[in-house]
Amino acid sequence: ERSDMVMKIKFLILFSIGSAAGFVAPFARKASNIALQAATEKTGIRVAEELIKSLFVDEQCYSTESGATAFGEACAFDIVYEDCFEPQPIVGKTPVTEHMLGKVAAKKGKGSVRVDKISDGSTSAGFTWTWTAGNEEGLRGTTFILLNDQGEIQYVREIPEPIYKPGDLTLEILKAITEGEEAKPPKEYEPQTPTSACEIVDYLFNIVQGSSVDESMRMFDDSIMYRDFNYENIMKGKEEVRKFIEDFNFPGIEFRTQRIDDGVDSCCFTWEVVIGDSPDTIKGISFYELNTETRKVSYVRDIPESAIKPPFLGTLARDFRPGLGVFQGVPLGSRPGGM
Template sequence: MWPGSPGSLFPIRRQKEVVYAVKNAEKKRKLISPQRRIQRLFVEEFKKTFFSPNPWYESPEFSFPGGNPQKIYNYWMTTRPTRDIERVDDGQNSCGCTWTQLDGRRGASFVSFNQEGQVVYVREVCEPQGLGGKFKDNTLKSLQTLLGAQNMIQNIFSALDRILVQEDADEGPKPVNGLEAPRSGRAVDVVRYLWEEAQWDPVDPVEKIMSQFSEDAVYEDLTREDPAFVGWEAIKKYQEETKENTPSNMRFVLDEMTEGVKACTAIWHVEFNTRLSPRGVTYYELNNEGKVCYVRSAYDISF
């Protein structure tokens, strides 16, 4: 059969229909924003098909490391608390939000999607239950006894290792690119600067960090009994106490972040004496001048 004969029109027409259907499906996926997808997950028509065939869900309470959307669906429908979204960032391929549960506890979530718009990864962290699970003083200061004991044990093993192997002195982490300021005023660049440049500044990391905060900023650390630090001076004091009480061999490492312009959500972990915990979710929001005006940091020291 040759082109142009009546019998050859059907497969050509069918091929065009398939191409049109694929393009139409892609268009629909683009129309559904990550923010809308998160709303569906939290408050609307949650379905098992919202998750990819090999999704990953983790939180301090429950973790499902890859490969079982049915378990995640069952958890979401029967165990996961109802959570009302408060703020949502404007990420493109991933998205984060802050929320409050029906029992009043607050937290933050990070969600990433594949090209089909399905969820591939979720990290959620809720604040500790009641005042008994929180710290009255700076979290790292409150943990000094525990961290000191772990360091002592680690130092003993390190000393034994150095008897056999000559090691170079650990100069500690350095800024990744040596930037004096964020590459742009977008949230994704400001947050990356805070994590990869400012906190490792060899001269005055707190000064570099605080250069990105507004005068009226609010910083929430959900591990604290009084979680909100209001205003530039209060946040500066919080940062100074945190820096002062951070062991020299403890690292706060950025894992991933949403590509937001006005708001951005980062997921991270702590490296300390071979441990890779806690893990956390931190939500950042910028004002019209490109300064950080709101932060919520949610983490569990055992997670």
């Protein structure tokens, strides 16, 4: 019965679990790309970061045909593109190129996509983005990219923000469907003070989570800005972030990190969440940025996938305003850094 309830709930709301550090989960970090790491150490060039700048900033691959074609040329033959707006991943170099050209066509020549933040990864990296048109800006999202040994794009996950943000309704429903779940004993850990973004993410989600909210909070800067797209408003300061983490600190939710980039000052990573005994998971993506002086997390963006693909409201918004992707835009530049 609980599994059936979970399935129904997934069709009613867009879950955004984010990085509530009370979740208990195993950590599965993918093997590093040794060849690209060696190239980075030798040249100082962050390969994935520079590729993102070239394709998404210079070539404008989301909004120009030439850019979309250039993106396809940079892909591996067996690329997997998880566009979480779509019902299924796109697999293969040619289908992905066609998909990117389709994105360009769907914008109908209106607007472009602004890249706001890029993680400084080499073997993989991610970036946050915003649709813009004229003097307005609209839809926001995050994209993660993994390269293979040849420096080709092997894997992509992309998730736009949900149009409808259920807020605390998510929390109340999650508590209801996980009622009766038994808490797992806290894990033992040795306190550390990592200073690179990817190491902090590793520490938070592999070592500390499920053990100590206090230790998790030690990784956040006093000026933390936390954007969880389950909510309309951004959380500001450690007090609000701590409340968010504590609110989601209950049994029955398993947070599994999937891929983490190797960024130093910022880090993008993908994840999935299991709720109760449901056989299905909810995929997501997060972006963490550090204060370069304190080496603590100063900005977070979490986005979950939609339960329905393509999402009904998202589809309507893109049809209604193809340049903005939302029903009502905001003044251009009114959200610094895409916040």
